[in-house]
Amino acid sequence: MKGGYSYSFSWRQISLALVTLVIFTTLLWTWETNPIIVMTLRSAQEWYHLPSEFPVEAPIESVGTPEMVNGVETSITPITENGTKFQLDTEGVAALDSIPAESPKTQYNQNVIPPSRSKGTQTPEKGVEKSTIPITENGTKLQLDTKGVAAVDSVPAESPETQYNQNFMSSSRNKVCNHAKGKWVADSRRPLYSGFSCKQWLSIMWSCRMTQRPDFSFEGYRWQPENCDMQEFERSAFLRKMQDKTIAFIGDSLGRQQFQSLMCMATGGEANPEVENVGWQYGLVKPRGAIRPDGWAYRFPKTNTTILYYWSASLCDLQPLNISDKQTNVAMHLDRPPAFMSRFLHRFDVLVLNTGHHWNRGKLNANRWVMHVNGKPNEDRNIAEIANAKNLTIYSVVRWLDLQLVLHPRLKAFFRTISPRHFFNGDWNTGGSCDNTIPLTNGSEVTQEGSLDPIIEGALKGTKIKILDITALSQLRDEAHMSRYTFRGTLNSSDCLHWCLPGIPDTWNELLVAQI
Template sequence: MAINGSFRGLRGKKLSLAIAAICSALLIWTWEETTLLINSLPPPNSFEMLPSPVILRSPMHHLKHEEKQQYEHGYTDTNSIDVILTEQIDPTAGIQSVISEISTSLITKKVDESSVNMPIEKKGCKYEKGKWVADMRRPLYSGFECKQWLSDMWACRLMQREDFSYESYRWQPFDCEIPEFDGSEFLRRMRGKTIALVGDSLGRQQFQSLICMITGGKHFVLVEDVGIEYGLVKAPGAVRPDGWAYRFSETGTTILYYWSATLCELERLNRSDPATNYAMHLDRPVPFLTNFIHRFDVLVLNTGHHWNRGKMRANRWEMFVGGKPNADRKLSEIGNAKNLTIRCVVKWADLQISQNPELKVFFRTISPRHFLNGDWNSGGSCNNTKPLLRGSEVLQEGSMDAVVESAVKGSKVKLLDITALSGLRDEGHIARDSLTAAKGVQDCLHWCLPGVPDTWNEILCAQL
C-alpha cells in the first residue's frame, strides 16, 4: 500500500509538472503573439511609448551641409536620413520575423506614398536662381581669336576698354551644377542636329557667342557656310543678310541665326513701293519658322526690345490681326500686342512639338538694359566697370519677364530665364566703347563678347 501510494503520488506530481509545462508554453506562445500589441500601449502612469519599430527623421542640424541641401531640395539619402530602430526589441526569433514584416510594410508604404527610400532624380534645377562667382578659367574663348565669327562691334577686346574683369565670372545655380562647356563634346552630342536661334540682335549675340564657345575662338577649316540652304543670303542693297548658318563638317551639326525683331510676320503692303508700310501680323509666326521648323532639332526664340512706339514708327509697322488692320484699341497698346504675339508663337511651337516630340523649343526671356539718366538716344549711360555692384545672387521665385513665363506655362516650350541673373551684370555692356560712343550714344543694351551671353548658352546646353 505504501509503495502504491508513493507511486500514485509520484505520478500525480509528474502530471502536475507536465500540465504546468504545457501552460507555461501556452503563456510564452501567447506572449510572443501579443507582444506588439502590449508594446503599443502606454505603461501605467506613463505616456512614454515602449520600444517599437519606428522611423525617425534626423534633425536638420545633425546633417552635413551637402545633406541639408539634398533635404531642402527634395532628395533623401536613406542611409543618413531614415533610420529603422529595432535593436531594442526582444531578439526572439518569432518576434523578429514579425518586426521584419512590419518594418518592410512601413518602408513599402513610405515608398508608395513618397518614393523617399527609392533612388530618385533630383527635382529639375532652377538655373535662374544662383550666384555669380569668380572663375579665373574664364573666358571660354578669346575675343582676339574669334574674329572669324564675332562682330567687331561686340568684341570689347578690340576696343578702347581697359578693364576686363567682367570676363572672369560664371553662374552657379544653388541646387545643381552647370556642366563645364566643352565644344568638342557639345558637337558630339549634337551630331547631325540643327540648332536655330531666331530673334532680335540679342539673339544674334547669343548665336555668335555659341559659335565662339564651340570653336574656342579659333579658326575652324571644317566649318561650312550653309546659309543658302535657308535663304540666308545678302539681298541686293542690304547691309547684311537676314541671318547666318554654319555646319561643322565633322559632326554635321548646324548652328544658325535668323533675325526677327518681333517673331511675327511682316508683309509689305505695297510690293512695288520701296517706302511702303508693313502689315505686322500679330497672330502669325514669322514665315522663316513655318518654312524650316521641320529641319530644326533645337529652337531658341526671343523678342522684346523692338516693341515700342519709336520702333513701330521707324519701321513703318501697322498692327494686323486675323489678316485685317487691328481695330481693337486695347490690343493697340504695345504691351498687349507683344503679349498676343508671344502667346501665338508659343501656341504654334507647342503644336510643332506635339507633332515632333524630338523637337526642343526654348523661349529666352528678355535681356535687361542698364541705361541711367536717359535712354540710348537721350544721353543714357552705363559707365560702371566694377562687377557685381548690384549684388551677386538671384533668390526670387518666378521670372522677371512675366509675359514669357506666363506664355510658356502649361506648354511644352521651355523657359530659358536669363533676365534676373543678367540684371546683376551692368558692367558687362559695351557702353562707352561702342562704335557710336563718339556721337554721345552709349550701348547699354548689347553685351561685350566674351561675356554674359556665354552664360545663357551654358544654361541652354545644360537643359538640352
C-alpha cells in the first residue's frame, strides 16, 4: 500500500506538469500571432516612458509611431547633434529629418553645452558599454556615446545653419572691432581704380602712374582690421548709403588727398560728366588772382550725394586784420573753429577733420598767421609754443563740435589722426628721402592698443566724435609716398609726406565708410 501510494502521486505531478506546459504553449503561440495584444501592451509601455539610455531633447509629442520599411520595423527615436534632428534607418544610418523648429529652451541648452561636449567627445560612464552604431551626417562618420551625443570620428562638414550659429556665438565672444589694429595683406584685386583714368578728380602731381616712377607694387595691398568684418568697398553701395547726404572733409593737403581718393573711388576712376560741380553753393569759387579755390564740392545727381573739401590746414578761424591790404597779417583764432565749418555745419551728414603738418613756425610766418585767443593777440608764452597752440586748437574745435552734435543729431563726425612722414637721412629741407620700393619692410601688422596720435585720441575721449585712426597702419607703408618722382621728371628732393594715388588714402576712406 505504501509503495502504491507513492507511485500514484508521481503520476499526478506528471499530469499536472503536462497540462501546465500545454497551457503555456497555447498562450505563447497566441502572444506571437495576435497583433492586437502586442499593440495594446506596447501602448501601455509607451505611457510609462521608461528612462532611456539616450536622452531625448525633443518634446515627447514629437516621438511618432514606428514605420515599416520592407516589412522591417524602424526606430524613430530622435537623436540630436548640434541641434539637427536625425532618424536611425534600417541600416543604423542616420536619416536627416527636416530642420526642426527649435524651442527657446532647446536653443538655450545648445548654447550652454560644455566645451568637452561641443568638441564631439565624451567619456563613457563606468559600467556602461559605449554604443558603436554608425551614423553619418553630411558624409561624416559619427558614433553615439552613452549620452546619445554624436562623437565625431573626423571633422564634420557643418551645415550652413550650424556654421551661422557657431559664428554668431564666436563673434559675441570676440573683442570689440578696432579698425586701427590689423594687418596689410596682398590683394590682386587692388587698386580700386586706375591712376591713369581718374584724371577728372585726381591732381596729376599725386598720380604716380603719370610720373616716371618704375614700380607700383605698393598698390596691391589692402588693410584687414582685427576682429572686424569689413566689407569690400563698392561704389554703388556707397552712393546708396550716402543718398541725399553730404560728406565733408575739412583739413590740410592730406585731407585734400583723402577727398580726391574718395571721388576716384565713388566714380571707379572714370570720367563722369553727370557729376555736378556745386562748389558755388558753398562759396567755393576761385577768387580773382588766386591759384585755386579754397575747396571743391561735387554732387552725384542720381543719389543726390555731395562730397566736398575745404582747405583749413590749422582748423582755426582765420581773419585778415586789414582786408584792403594783401600783405596784411591774419588773425589765427586758436579757440574758434573755421568760419566755413560754423556756417555750413547744418548741411553736413558726415564730417572728417584733420590737422597737423602745418603746425610749424615756418608755415605760420610764411602765411602771416598771428595767434589770437579770446579775440585778442596771444600774450601767453606757453600758448605761443607751437605744440601748445596746436593742442589748444584741437581741444577747442573738438569741444565746440561736440556741443554742436546735440543740435545736429544726424551728423556723424570723425577726427582723422595725423598722417606719418617718412623722411630718412634728413628732413624735407635737408636732403631727406624715401627711396624704399619694397612694401612692408618694417612689418605688416599693428598690434598696439592705443593710437600713435595721443593728442587726437585724448581730445576725443568722452565726446561723440569718432577717431579715424590711420597713423600706425600708414606708418608701415613708407614705400607708398610720392618720393622724388613727378610728372615732369625726377627731382633731387623728395616728397615723403604726400601719398601716391591710388594708395594709402584709399584705405583711410575704406575705414571711414565702414564706420559711417
